[in-house]
Amino acid sequence: xxxxxxxxxxxxxxxxxxxxxxxxxxxxxxxxxxxxxxxxxxxxxxxxxxxxxxxxxxxxxxxxxxxxxxxxxxxxxxxxxxxxxxxxxxxxxxxxxxxxxxxxxxxxxxxxxxxxxxxxxxxxxxxxxxxxxxxxxxxxxxxxxxxxxxxxxxxxxxxxxxxxxxxxxxxxxxx
Amino acid sequence: xxxxxxxxxxxxxxxxxxxxxxxxxxxxxxxxxxxxxxxxxxxxxxxxxxxxxxxxxxxxxxxxxxxxxxxxxxxxxxxxxxxxxxxxxxxxxxxxxxxxxxxxxxxxxxxxxxxxxxxxxxxxxxxxxxxxxxxxxxxxxxxxxxxxxxxxxxxxxxxxxxxxxxxxxxxxxxxxxxxxxxxxxxxxxxxxxxxxxxxxxxxxxxxxxxxxxxxxxxxxxxxxxxxxxxxxxxxxxxxxxxxxxxxxxxxxxxxxxxxxxxxxxxxxxxxxxxxxxxxxxxxxxxxxxxxxxxxxxxxxxxxxxxxxxxxxxxxxxxxxxxxxxxxxxxxxxxxxxxxxxxxxxxxxxxxxxxxxxxxxxxxxxxxxxxxxxxxxxxxxxxxxxxxxxxxxxxxxxxxxxxxxxxxxxxxxxxxxxxxxxxxxxxxxxxxxxxxxxxxxxxxxxxxxxxxxxxxxxxxxxxxxxxxxxxxxxxxxxxxxxxxxxxxxxxxxxxxxxxxxxxxxxx
Numbered sequence: 001x002x003x004x005x006x007x008x009x010x011x012x013x014x015x016x017x018x019x020x021x022x023x024x025x026x027x028x029x030x031x032x033x034x035x036x037x038x039x040x041x042x043x044x045x046x047x048x049x050x051x052x053x054x055x056x057x058x059x060x061x062x063x064x065x066x067x068x069x070x071x072x073x074x075x076x077x078x079x080x081x082x083x084x085x086x087x088x089x090x091x092x093x094x095x096x097x098x099x100x101x102x103x104x105x106x107x108x109x110x111x112x113x114x115x116x117x118x119x120x121x122x123x124x125x126x127x128x129x130x131x132x133x134x135x136x137x138x139x140x141x142x143x144x145x146x147x148x149x150x151x152x153x154x155x156x157x158x159x160x161x162x163x164x165x166x167x168x169x170x171x172x173x174x175x
Numbered sequence: 176x177x178x179x180x181x182x183x184x185x186x187x188x189x190x191x192x193x194x195x196x197x198x199x200x201x202x203x204x205x206x207x208x209x210x211x212x213x214x215x216x217x218x219x220x221x222x223x224x225x226x227x228x229x230x231x232x233x234x235x236x237x238x239x240x241x242x243x244x245x246x247x248x249x250x251x252x253x254x255x256x257x258x259x260x261x262x263x264x265x266x267x268x269x270x271x272x273x274x275x276x277x278x279x280x281x282x283x284x285x286x287x288x289x290x291x292x293x294x295x296x297x298x299x300x301x302x303x304x305x306x307x308x309x310x311x312x313x314x315x316x317x318x319x320x321x322x323x324x325x326x327x328x329x330x331x332x333x334x335x336x337x338x339x340x341x342x343x344x345x346x347x348x349x350x351x352x353x354x355x356x357x358x359x360x361x362x363x364x365x366x367x368x369x370x371x372x373x374x375x376x377x378x379x380x381x382x383x384x385x386x387x388x389x390x391x392x393x394x395x396x397x398x399x400x401x402x403x404x405x406x407x408x409x410x411x412x413x414x415x416x417x418x419x420x421x422x423x424x425x426x427x428x429x430x431x432x433x434x435x436x437x438x439x440x441x442x443x444x445x446x447x448x449x450x451x452x453x454x455x456x457x458x459x460x461x462x463x464x465x466x467x468x469x470x471x472x473x474x475x476x477x478x479x480x481x482x483x484x485x486x487x488x489x490x491x492x493x494x495x496x497x498x499x500x501x502x503x504x505x506x507x508x509x510x511x512x513x514x515x516x517x518x519x520x521x522x523x524x525x526x527x528x529x530x531x532x533x534x535x536x537x538x539x540x541x542x543x544x545x546x547x548x549x550x551x552x553x554x555x556x557x558x559x560x561x562x563x564x565x566x567x568x569x570x571x572x573x574x575x576x577x578x579x580x581x582x583x584x585x586x587x588x589x590x591x592x593x594x595x596x597x598x599x600x601x602x603x604x605x606x607x608x609x610x611x612x613x614x615x616x617x618x619x620x621x622x623x624x625x626x627x628x629x630x631x632x633x634x635x636x637x638x639x640x641x642x643x644x645x646x647x648x649x650x651x652x653x654x655x656x657x658x659x660x661x662x663x664x665x666x667x668x669x670x671x672x673x674x675x676x677x678x679x680x681x
Contacts, residue, residue: 022606029346036353039368043360052631054360057624058367061356065349071342082343082607086266089212089397089406089565100398101601105594108391108573112590115581127577128570135398137566146567154578162226164582 022081026072033065103134119169120159124151178308185533189237189541197234198538201241202545208242209249210557213393213572216246217504217614221385222579224512232516233531237538239509244296244539246505247488248546251288251481252557256281256409265484267450271469271476276409278472282554285414287424287474288481289550294425295432295482296543299489302436304536308525310497315522319630320641322498324650325442326623329500330616331654332443337609341661347608350599351616354379361621362628374588381511383580384617385504387593388610390576392600394569399605401565408561414554416474423465424478427457431482438483439490442502443657446487453479489539496520496532499622504611507618 040058107130115123128147137143158164188194204223208214220239227235254269255276268288275284317325334344357368358378369375416424431453438449457465457475465473494500499520501507513520518528525532550557580593603610627641634640642648 025602025606025608026346028602029350032350032353036356036368039370043365043367052628054363054365054367056631057627058356061349061352061620065353068342068345068349072346075340075342080340080342082338082340084607085396085604089401089569091400094400096399096605097401098399100401101395104395104398104573105598108577108594108597109591111577112587112594115590116587120578124574124577128574131570131573132566135566135569136401137564137570143567147570150571150574154574158226158578158582163229164226164578165585166578166581167585 020076022076023073026069026076029065029072030069033062033067033069036062036065100134100136104131107131107134115169116167117169119171120166121148121151121155121171122169124154178304181529181533182304182537184530185535185537186540188233188530188534189537194234194237194534194538195541197230197238198241198542199545201238202245202248202542202549203241204238205242205245206249206252206546206549206557207245207560209246210252210560211249211563211568212253212561213397213569214390215505216242217508218385218389218576219246220505220508220512221382221389222575224382224508224515225579225582227512228515232518233534235512235516236509236531236535237542239512240535240538241542241545243505243509244485244488244542245546247296247485248289248292248550249557251292251484252285252550252554253561255284255288255477256411256558257406257561265450265481266447267454267480268477268484270454271473273409274470274472275474275477276411276472280472280474281409281411282414283416283420283474284472284477285411285554286416286551287420287478289414289547290416291424291428291431291478291482292485293543293547294428295435295484295486296489296546297540298429298432299436299439299486300536300539300543303489303492303539306440306493307497307536310493311522311525314498317498317522317646318644319626319633320647321644321650322626323623323630323641324647324654325498325500326619326626328650328654328657329442329502329619330612330623332441332657333445333502333615334443334609334612335657335661336443336445336448337611338607339661340607341658343606343608344612347603347610348612348616351384351613351618352620354384354613355617355620361625372588374584374586379592380583380589381508381614381618382583383589383593384596385508385614386576386580387596388600388603388613389504390572391593391597392604392610394573395597395601396604397565397569399601406561406565408558411554411558414551420474423474427453427475427479428482430456431479431484432486435483435486436490439487439502440493441490442494442500445491445503446484449483449487450480453483492536492539496524497522499524501615501619504614507611507615511618 036058040055040062043055107127111123111127125147128150129144132143133140155166159166189198204219205216208216208219219242227238250265251268251272254265255272258269258273272284272288275281330348334348335341338344357375359366359376366376434449434453435446439446454476457479458469461469461473461475465475469476491503491506494502495506495510499510501510510520518524576593577590580589583589600610630640642651
């Protein structure tokens, strides 16, 4: 695996160091494999009279993960790449918009933090409003109206109609 | 025929007003999510799991069957009118279908897709009626080692077929297997890989995994490279077709069905290969006008692949119902739905719950007919859905994802797990890892473990019990072939081409 990129550099004309973003995912697979094996070691191996105990299968999976992770890392280092998934709304040539991803993530995590306090209607309205702005909605007022309508109607349908539990939060006395 | 009698009973159960309503809700929802980009039938069934828990199982499965078939219909509308399809199974339909639409024949393209789907779905469901009891009578003698081998075959076939790169398919599979390990071991009650988080003792719910990988992953992926131009949808009226279109369509429908059903029934078969084969076959068989039109919008190139697509959907139900073996992401979620009701698909299901199984199969016929009625006149309505501005569409998808996941346990921890899985789904999409192997690995992994431990316990530690039956040996050899075939193909291709001619040119 040492400096495998030398002969292929001219192939694409682009400069490629040994670090490529996909290597991160490959290392996650490898790392999770190690985690599965190590995390299984402290499971007590009792009840082995019934054949293989609770450690057996995780060890197999962890071992397979490490093996596949190594192959994956090697493949990425040798310049292999998968085809990014095609989709209706994805412009495969566009450069990655990390600001958009960051905003969407931030809005979602903020939603999980405030959901129990503010209740579904307020939190979900903010979630929809924030996300649609992060994704480039142009009419703020329209986005806000749709957000409130969606949040209220889902609350009424699912809580009153289908008996699903959603937090009422601040509005608990009102609705 | 015994199965015909049972099927009639199934019709009696499915034709009650309540169940007809569930079927209608199912096909409508299925078409809706099939048309809309960003969500598919797998995620829809997953989101409905917690809500349908209060519904009797037969009604729930009638609805799921409707969603499953409806999703197939909806996908064809998107690929014909918008060109860039999301589901790989309708990719081929877009080739000729969108060109037809651009030449002003959108109505005919939609009609041949809808009627072809109906014909193929009906024939293939009839084939399911006869194939299922045959597979059951064969599988009734399967031991744990056979089921383990079957799971291995599903794992390897799905991983190697769905991706051009085997190592990426397998990486997706092991990620799913690892997720499936989290929680309490069913046989000994030991907690595994829970990191001491009490909410993880019950394992990570399939709803969270499916919704995270599919919906949140897709939304993040779209956020990273959103196409800012408004979608270019071909306008269309009511779907219809004339006499010459019928004459050109019926043979491709039948050929597509013949290709689609068997491929759908194979582990790892899926819809991609038969739709492509049907497209290629129709191209080769084209004569006269069709030959001239091929590549510019020939109706044969829509009729055949769409029929193959729907027939393969029915084929997928054969291994799911008779062996408990899911071969697509949607089938894997339906398997999880069976388990939530305490049912285990497999030969015993036909013995213990014949009423449920046959009501579900009968509802496939009913749903198929409803879809035809729904799709021909309503094509303009579905086309309008394609114009929903994308910021609102994906915000709405995430809102419903959060709703469905929170409804499971009313726990914010689940929402954080959902987000982490969404990041994983995003990375998988960006680097071309197929998502289906992860979902299948997560759901089938625990069952593979049980069968493996059972087989080894019977063999008292002797590993050779795993190859003790001829069925298991054949299945394991097939698994090995599924893994090695792409490697061999790549090796052959590399030998035929001189190694990297580019290095001297510049």
